[in-house]
Amino acid sequence: MSQVHHDAARVGIGLGSAIAVAISWSLHQSIVWAAIQGFFGWFYVLYYALTRPGGLSG
Numbered sequence: 001m002s003q004v005h006h007d008a009a010r011v012g013i014g015l016g017s018a019i020a021v022a023i024s025w026s027l028h029q030s031i032v033w034a035a036i037q038g039f040f041g042w043f044y045v046l047y048y049a050l051t052r053p054g055g056l057s058g
Contacts, residue, residue: 013038014041018038021037024037
């Protein structure tokens, strides 16, 4: 079971990248921006959370 879980995590995109792509697409509707921000993953997600009204506190 451990080997299967490890292989699936290695092949797929990370959760941070998926969230970053979803946020980017909803804001810009651009594949180029979605790819760039998906590459940065969690860094973009944290940037987005910190720069929006309410931030991490909701």
